Amino acid sequence: MSGNKLQYKKMPLEELVVLSQQNDFKALEELIKREQKNVFAAFSYLCNKRENASDLTQEALFRVAKNIQNLKNPKLFRSWLNQIVTNLFYDELRKSQKKVETISLDEETEGEHPIKFQLPDKKCKPHEKCVSNELEKIIKNAIQELPEQFRIAIVLREFQGLSYEEIAKATHSSIGTVKSRIARARGKLQQDLKAYI
Numbered sequence: 001m002s003g004n005k006l007q008y009k010k011m012p013l014e015e016l017v018v019l020s021q022q023n024d025f026k027a028l029e030e031l032i033k034r035e036q037k038n039v040f041a042a043f044s045y046l047c048n049k050r051e052n053a054s055d056l057t058q059e060a061l062f063r064v065a066k067n068i069q070n071l072k073n074p075k076l077f078r079s080w081l082n083q084i085v086t087n088l089f090y091d092e093l094r095k096s097q098k099k100v101e102t103i104s105l106d107e108e109t110e111g112e113h114p115i116k117f118q119l120p121d122k123k124c125k126p127h128e129k130c131v132s133n134e135l136e137k138i139i140k141n142a143i144q145e146l147p148e149q150f151r152i153a154i155v156l157r158e159f160q161g162l163s164y165e166e167i168a169k170a171t172h173s174s175i176g177t178v179k180s181r182i183a184r185a186r187g188k189l190q191q192d193l194k195a196y197i
Helices: 002-010 013-021 025-046 050-070 074-098 105-112 126-145 148-158 164-171 175-193
Strands: none
Touching: 002 025, 013 025, 013 050, 013 074, 025 050, 025 074, 025 126, 025 148, 050 074, 074 148, 074 164, 126 148, 126 175, 148 164, 148 175, 164 175
16 A cells, blocks of 8 residues: 555656546645645745635645646646636735725734745755745745735746746736746845845
8 A cells, every 4th residue: 555655656747647637536635745835835925924825725726636637738737737826816816905904903913924934945054044044034025025916927937937938828918028027026026135135
């Protein structure tokens, strides 16, 4: 039984997608397990509340499980997944814009405790880890301050590794618009992070 599980762990992503589409639940489980960190990372940079990032991650992974059969080309899994992430983020934005801003003062302090998302550990010493965690919080806050179109473009490019074409498709924009948003987001981040980097 455990040998069987190992087999799934070693499988390429595309193979897991194909098996998941054939109702292989162990493959789907491995696929979800493999992708959940990336999805959570994307949402944690897009949303400024941890609960929102967690809820949206669960919803995105649920949609993957529910709709994997609809994916025509398994090679395009990552693009398809990032389309789900993008759509959920925009839905969340629309919802929060509809709710007229009635935030209690208690909730306001939530923003002072940014999400602690661990970037891959590069075996640094405790004091270095402390500095990198601090810097990560500063970067995350700077990203969250960007207008949403810039934020989604930079997160999909820098953290999800999508091409300009894939981002254009995910955000229903032209490639030129995507390039411009990413350039402007990078410029704004450089300006905001000048003191730290």
